[in-house]
Amino acid sequence: MTRTTRVDGQIVVRTDHAPTQPAQLVDDFTPALIDVGAHHLCPGCGEPIAMRAVLEAVAELDVARRTIGVFGIGCYTAFSNNLDVEVLQALHGRAPSVATGVKRARPDTVVFTIQGDGDMVNEGLQEVIHTAARGENVTCVMLNNGVFGETGGHMTATTVLGQRTKTSLEGRDPVAHGRPILLASLLAQLDGAAYVARGAVNNAGNVARTKRMLLQALRTQIAAVGFSFVEILTMCPTGWFIETQEAPGYLADNLAAVHSAGVLKDVLGSPPQPGTEEGL
Amino acid sequence: MSITRGTVVIDTEACKGCDLCIDACPPEVLVMTVQTVNARGYRYPLLLEGCTGCAACSAVCPDFVFQVYKYDTPLDVGAQTR
Amino acid sequence: MTPRLMEGSEAMAEAMIAAGCRFFAGYPMTPFTEVLEHMARKLPAVGGVCMNAESEIEAVGMAWGAAATGTPAATGSTGQGLSLMQESLAEITLARLPLVVLNMARAQGDYFQATRGGGHGDYRHLVLAPGDVAEAVELVQLAFHLTATWRNPVLVMGDYYLAHTAQSVAVEALDFGPRPEATWALDGSTGGSGHAKLVSFLGSVKQRDDVGYDLSEYYAACAAATQSMIGAVAPLAECFCTDDAEVVVVAFGTPATYVKAAVRALRADGMAVGLVRPVTLFPFPSDIVTAATHNARAVAVYENNQGQMVDDVRLAVLGRAPVHFIGGLSLDSSGFGIAPDLDVSVLRRRIAHVAATTDATVPSAVPGSR
Numbered sequence A: 001m002t003r004t005t006r007v008d009g010q011i012v013v014r015t016d017h018a019p020t021q022p023a024q025l026v027d028d029f030t031p032a033l034i035d036v037g038a039h040h041l042c043p044g045c046g047e048p049i050a051m052r053a054v055l056e057a058v059a060e061l062d063v064a065r066r067t068i069g070v071f072g073i074g075c076y077t078a079f080s081n082n083l084d085v086e087v088l089q090a091l092h093g094r095a096p097s098v099a100t101g102v103k104r105a106r107p108d109t110v111v112f113t114i115q116g117d118g119d120m121v122n123e124g125l126q127e128v129i130h131t132a133a134r135g136e137n138v139t140c141v142m143l144n145n146g147v148f149g150e151t152g153g154h155m156t157a158t159t160v161l162g163q164r165t166k167t168s169l170e171g172r173d174p175v176a177h178g179r180p181i182l183l184a185s186l187l188a189q190l191d192g193a194a195y196v197a198r199g200a201v202n203n204a205g206n207v208a209r210t211k212r213m214l215l216q217a218l219r220t221q222i223a224a225v226g227f228s229f230v231e232i233l234t235m236c237p238t239g240w241f242i243e244t245q246e247a248p249g250y251l252a253d254n255l256a257a258v259h260s261a262g263v264l265k266d267v268l269g270s271p272p273q274p275g276t277e278e279g280l
Numbered sequence B: 001m002s003i004t005r006g007t008v009v010i011d012t013e014a015c016k017g018c019d020l021c022i023d024a025c026p027p028e029v030l031v032m033t034v035q036t037v038n039a040r041g042y043r044y045p046l047l048l049e050g051c052t053g054c055a056a057c058s059a060v061c062p063d064f065v066f067q068v069y070k071y072d073t074p075l076d077v078g079a080q081t082r
Numbered sequence C: 001m002t003p004r005l006m007e008g009s010e011a012m013a014e015a016m017i018a019a020g021c022r023f024f025a026g027y028p029m030t031p032f033t034e035v036l037e038h039m040a041r042k043l044p045a046v047g048g049v050c051m052n053a054e055s056e057i058e059a060v061g062m063a064w065g066a067a068a069t070g071t072p073a074a075t076g077s078t079g080q081g082l083s084l085m086q087e088s089l090a091e092i093t094l095a096r097l098p099l100v101v102l103n104m105a106r107a108q109g110d111y112f113q114a115t116r117g118g119g120h121g122d123y124r125h126l127v128l129a130p131g132d133v134a135e136a137v138e139l140v141q142l143a144f145h146l147t148a149t150w151r152n153p154v155l156v157m158g159d160y161y162l163a164h165t166a167q168s169v170a171v172e173a174l175d176f177g178p179r180p181e182a183t184w185a186l187d188g189s190t191g192g193s194g195h196a197k198l199v200s201f202l203g204s205v206k207q208r209d210d211v212g213y214d215l216s217e218y219y220a221a222c223a224a225a226t227q228s229m230i231g232a233v234a235p236l237a238e239c240f241c242t243d244d245a246e247v248v249v250v251a252f253g254t255p256a257t258y259v260k261a262a263v264r265a266l267r268a269d270g271m272a273v274g275l276v277r278p279v280t281l282f283p284f285p286s287d288i289v290t291a292a293t294h295n296a297r298a299v300a301v302y303e304n305n306q307g308q309m310v311d312d313v314r315l316a317v318l319g320r321a322p323v324h325f326i327g328g329l330s331l332d333s334s335g336f337g338i339a340p341d342l343d344v345s346v347l348r349r350r351i352a353h354v355a356a357t358t359d360a361t362v363p364s365a366v367p368g369s370r
Helices: A047-060 A075-079 A095-105 A117-123 A125-133 A183-188 A204-222 A244-258 B020-024 B056-060 C008-018 C033-042 C056-068 C079-094 C111-117 C133-150 C160-164 C215-232 C255-268 C286-292 C309-317 C344-358
Strands: A004-007 A010-013 A023-027 A067-071 A086-089 A110-116 A139-144 A193-200 A227-233 A262-266 B003-010 B030-032 B045-047 B066-076 C004-007 C023-026 C049-052 C073-077 C100-105 C126-128 C154-159 C166-169 C237-240 C247-250 C273-278 C280-282 C298-301 C323-325
Touching (some): A010 B045, A023 B003, A047 A075, A047 A110, A067 A075, A095 A110, A095 A139, A095 C023, A095 C049, A110 A117, A110 A204, A117 A125, A125 A183, A125 A227, A139 A204, A193 A204, A193 A244, A204 A227, B020 B030, B020 B056, C004 C008, C008 C100, C008 C133, C079 C111, C079 C215, C100 C160, C111 C280, C247 C255, C273 C286, C298 C344
Parallel strands (some): A067 A086, C023 C049, C023 C073, C100 C154, C247 C273, C247 C298
Antiparallel strands (some): A023 B066, A193 A262, B003 B066, B030 B045, C126 C280
């Protein structure tokens, strides 16, 4: 079998079979803890990328056998029945209190929430703030794309000024719509919060950094030193009304400019690794 | 002379044509099809020589399209595909 | 066990613990607050967790999470707090989770909220209404048994009087029979097995096993489970002097204690009057009311509201006798339900008036107006 073939007039390497030369598998199709890779989220959606990072972190720490994920309501709810970890479905905004109940009843479990920005910062702002203030040993994960994606692209509390949504058609205006809430920055101020970080999935480097944030967040929970939080900026080309390939740049220029990425708080502290940099 | 250190297997039917892998690939060895589409009508990525097996494509792919390999011994493929 | 003088709040807390409750979450609100206080003190002593949540919605959320782990859990509030919890209560029912919910109500205006369900959608909760502290100790424990058996929330309808009246009770664990094992409960351990458990109000079928959520199929299954529950749970009611009653009074909760005293006094004066006191408000003891009022020429309903249970009584009587509402709002200025007309002489007059106006040939026991 030849290594190359011709497609659309171009000579390309065949990618329909595993390599015949000796090779190591670096990355498999679907991460171990995601049951079914196929989903109906939009082309270019950042949420599956973030879900992969979360589940890979759980697998890497070898805690799948004591993990319970608590889901909010949003596009990502599509993954609630699709994971090889135990899942408890909560209501829009209400995952943190449910996660609290799980963790208090079963302190030996590793509990994380998956919530969007509309879920966590609109409907559920009170819940996440109280859960952080209480120092609950749970890890809340916010997939922040600055819109209510599942309902079609409406303004949330994290939508940035100038961002056009179906409820801010001319762009978010401070007088008419107020200003965005930078949730990670708020939570970092609470004494109960032990790890607070913002990552993004708009390029491979950020995905890798975000994955390290998730690992540290889960380690913080396992060490039982307090509340851990990872905000992950994700692309939503549908909700942003742009092309899929423009979304990573839009995220960098608009969302990340306001919700700046980086580690805001790290009580546990990680040993310094030579040659790495935290944050963007 | 061109070195290829890795390769990918692409699940073309799972692809939704989002193009994110194209920009994510550091050696720029992924290109989208032009006319050819999969069963759902999406264009999908094609691989050129020069892959490093870095897995940036699988890291950014929302649809879990890639399986990434790194060759034990890099392949010397010459310049015929570039 | 030696009985001890205990206010209802404390007795219900003890009963919850005797029934195996090991997680409680609540938010202070009169007249529920003391239940929370007692649980905060007693639960940790038995290795349980009591959370003073930052809102009622978070309280029911925490109880939801604990319940999903198979831990017998409860929450509660008064009517307003229950209002806040309704979305969660509706969806907890769809998630097929056991949960005991206490409404330490102000008066009796929450009957509709409890029996019709104040939340969205077509769910049902079992509702138990104790008449005094001793019965509350029994019904709270029954609630834990029923909720575990049917994987459906059970509401215990209390009130201000029940919370603050002290009675001599001995709280002993009651055995209602075996509870099914909670094989659905989450503890993380099925993670990585290829069959990780899911507890969701959207369904429990994983994409791996099927195409994913099918809400129409799932809701149909939940409705079928609800109908099984309704068919199997025995409605409960106390019947007092109803065998030969010509006038039957229907009342629930602690006000029924006063109605019973009025009925007893009227009986002593020769009136053929009886009382039906529903104990399960859902399923409503319709057959018991129908049978007890079979020979009655009038039915009177007393409740401390504008008329809610009277609808269910009318349905049970089904036109065979006139149904008179003799209740009404009767509150003190605090609105907590200390009711001026919970007075035996007042109730006697109202019942006698019904008897007199329904059949003019029967002399009323006490002449004059209500």
